[in-house]
Structure formats: C-alpha cells, structure tokens
Amino acid sequence: MKREQLKEAFERKKRFKNQLKTYRQKPESAKTPDVPKGLYEKCKECKTTVVVEDLIKNRFVCPNCDNHFRVRAVDRIGITVDEDSFVEKGLGYITLNPLFQDHYEQKISEYKKKTNLDEAYVYGYAEIKRHPCVIGVLDSYFMMGSMGSVVGEKVVKSVEYAMVKRLPLIMFIASGGARMQEGIYSLMQMAKTSGAIQKLNEQGLLYISVLTHPTTGGVSASFASLGDIILAEPKALIGFAGPRVIKQTIKQSLPEGFQTAEFLQDKGMVDKVVHRHEMQETLSKLLSMHEKGGRA
C-alpha cells in the first residue's frame, strides 16, 4: 500500500476517533445540560427574564408562566433518561447535497458546529427509571429538525435497532417538516419511515411518540402521527400545514388556540397532553405497563 494512502486512512481514523470522543462526552453534558449563551433567557410568553440556572433546574419550563421552552436534543435526553444510561447509536452519517442546492453544505456545517450534532436526529439506548428503551430525539435547533435523507435513515435505523433488541421505542418530535433542500428525497423519507413503523407494529413492539413544539409538515404526516400512544407537551404547535399557510389559503383569521396540543387532544388526535415535569414519570409508567409485551 502506498504511504500516502496509509497516511490518509490514518488521519481519517484519527478524525473519527475525535468525533467519537465528542459523542462520548454527551451523556456527561446531559448531566449538566448545555447552558444557552448568557446567564439570562427571555421567556417568549410572559416576557420576563429568567435566570438560566433556574430554568435548567425547572426542566426548561418558565417558572413564571409555565411556558415550555424549546429544548436541545442533548438536554431533552438529559431531562428524560436516567443518568449515564444513554448510549448513542448510529454515528458517522454524512449529509450530502443530492440536488446540488446552493449553500446547503455550508449551512449544514454551520449547524453542525452550532449544535455539536451530525444531524437533526439523535438516537440510542437509554433507561427511564430503570426501564430500558430506545430513545430518539429530533433537535429543532438543527435546521428546524427538518427531515432529509440522513434523518429519515436514522429514524429507520432506530426502529430497526428497537426491533433487533426487542425494546420499546420513544421518539421526541420537534420538526418543521421535510427538508426542502433535499427535495424529492426528503418527501420519500415520509414513506420510508412510515413503512418502518409498520414493521415495528407487526413485531408487536411499543412505540410512543411525544409531540413537542413544533410538529408540522412531513414529519407530522409520517412517523410522528403513528405512535401507539401519542403524548404532547402543553401548548405545542402541532399540525400538518403551518398557521401562516392556512391563513393564506382560507383568507380568514384562525380561532384562538388552533393547532395547539390541547386543541388536538380535544379533537381526538392526541392521547394525552403531559406537562414536562411529569413526562419522565408518565413514560416510565407506560413502559412498565408494556413490559412482557403488555401482558401483566
């Protein structure tokens, strides 16, 4: 083998090891969640400034008005699963630019730096109050959690991982929909992920989807709406089309509270709206009731 080739391969290995190292650090950072820049954060609902430390202690819920802040994937895992139990799977995916859109690669690399993720979806093995499960989280800070080829593939991989290990699957959804830059490939991910969920159904495994703010577009019209049990966070925006599009189409103002989690529970589209403080408890209860395939 040529020396240059060897050198290149060696460097690649080194780079990958470094990448792995940053991933391995994640459970630790999940213990003390990422502090958003600055010491204060402004609540969008009640307009008061909240000390970030209080916010983290309060599971990213505004202590004043109970507004649920948007949560990064790392923090979501941190506030949901047992300490040190999370093991990330499905590393090393590289997003490409299938339709040669301008500035797409730059955008992706910017988001990669900003969020320290390689794509908008993270999954792995975890335990919630000692109940083992596969947990998948969409990060709305990574291009609005939009679903492109890599996210679609990783969602399917997480389903397949759950099937191999015969574990229940929990997904936290936060996504604007399909990723426009990957065009038709993103659209096809809807079919791909929905098909995978069907396989999971045939195997008799539990799939809980938790809809958080926002859940719209191609993600809500595929695997997000197919949970055996669908939970939602209070006041989360959930729907197929965004409110702006609906307004433009029907040329009317929308009713108060339209497309919120409570609205959908009222219409029978969501099983239960669960406060973030009770999420861990609810999930662990549900998991315990579905052990041994649901038979008590």
Next chain:
Amino acid sequence: MNILDKEKKLEALEKELSHLDDEDAIQDIRIKIEDYKRRAMKNLTAWDRVLLARHKKRPTAQDVIDNVFDDFIELHGDRKYGDDKAIVGGIGKIGGHVVTVIGEQKGKTTEENIECNFAMPHPEGYRKALRLMRQAQKFNRPIVTLIDTPGAFPGIGAEARGQSEAIAKNLQEMSQFGVPILAVVIGEGGSGGALAIGMGNQVFMLENSIYSILSPEGYASILWKDSSLAQEAAEAMKLTSYDLKELDIIDAIIPEPVGGAHREPEKVYRAIQSTLIQALAYYSQQSPYEIKTGRYAKYRNLGFFQRFNYENLKGVVK
C-alpha cells in the same frame, strides 16, 4: 417565451389554416406548423413542464378513468365522515384485470374546481382511499392510483379532522399491502398530498407532469424569500419526469405527444393503458409476499447520504 405563448402562436397558425382554400398555401402552413412543433415545442424547460402539468385542458383523473378503464363503478365515502370529491375511487377493468382505481380529481371549469376543491383532498378523502385500498387487499385486486394534486388541503376543518394522521396512516398501510400498487402521476404531484396515494410498487409519470416536495412558488418563497423566482426554483428542484427518472425515484416515463397531453389525449390514454397492462402482467406472476417485500425494499433504500464506516478501515490501519 414559455410554452403557453408558443401554444398561442401555434393556435394562431392553425386558425390561419382553417381560413385558407388554396392547396399550396395549406401545404405551406402545414409544413410551418410541423416545423414549429419540432423546433419550439421540444426541449422544454422545467417551468414549461410546470405550466403544462397545470394546463386547464389537461386530462383529469376522471378523463383517464373513463378512457383507460372499462366498466368503471365509482364508490363513495369514507364511512366515517363524508365523501371528498377531490378523490375519485372505484372499481374498473383493464386488459382482463379487475383493479381498484383511486385518483385525485381536478376540475376544468371554476365551478367544477370549487366542487372538487382544486384537487386538494381533506382527511376524509385519504380515508376513503384507504378504505378502498383495504377492500382491494381483501379481494386481491391490484390498485392503480392517479396523482394530480397541488397538495393536501391546508384548512381549519382538515387540521381538526387530522390531516397529518390521515396521510401517515395511508403511508403506513400502503407499505404492507400484498397487492401491487401502481401510481401514475398525470399532472401535478404535490408533496405529501400526492405521496399519500402514491407509494407504489412502481411509479410512472407522464412526460410533462411534475412531482415535488412543494410548489416551485412555495419553494422560492421559503428558501429565497421571493415567490417570483418560481421559474428558477422549478429548475433547481428537479421536479420533471426526466430528472426524477435520473434520480431513480420513478420507474418509467409515459411519453406525451408534442405540445402536451391535452393536444392528443387519445394517444396518452393508450400509452397509460399499455404501461399499466404490462406492469399488471408482471405483478400477476408474483406472490403477495414478494410484492409486499419488494415495495418495502424499494422505499427502505431511498435516500442519498454517506456513512463513514469505521469497520472498513480494519486491516488497512493497525
């Protein structure tokens, strides 16, 4: 000059033809018309194809059903809420096969369009489609779907009745049917609204139809904040039949006559018919298990990405 302007010019030439009596002059104009068709109406841009796909006179799903299938009987309603006129469904015959046909219906006039909601289905439309597909599964009938929609309807009622759940459920169930699903994009294939009945074992497109994640106008306004750049967006989005064939998203292109399907619809109907019969013959040789797994594998492998495989380096580097 886009295709609609060219069409007007062609129509003017044809009008001229009808006024003439002189044999030689008629011959002259005929040659001119043929020449014009050959030069100007071929090599269409993506935007031209968008305009053709949305053409007012383009054959609708009902036209295709009437002319391609024999003894079509329409079946209405989703048994839960109502009957959505944006989706036409029923049973028909084609080349000795009995099939379930589901199509998204556009109108030709404004009144017709209002009645069928500009081919934008509500949840009950998708649930009707699902009901008919389940029925097809029960009686082991192949399913043919005709796609022609700008997208699923974004409205208050549609959201309240679970538009996203309806689409997701369709996708989930379509992945497990043991009967072949053949999808034909006959006009606009818009986003999830198209995919919700279009998850086929084979997907065909008419030459001048489009299939995309979003309308070019929407794409331009979301990504470039300017909806007037729709023409550029149409090029960038790779939404024409030729682009999608190249990307391996669709299986075959059904050719159209020069100038679009509406100029000689009869030719298009025959082309659709022969394509469908061929595909049906192919799938009649396969078992339900093969059909189901084949479809799953097709969609499972769709995607364009890379994975850094650490395992591959083993043995190369110590």
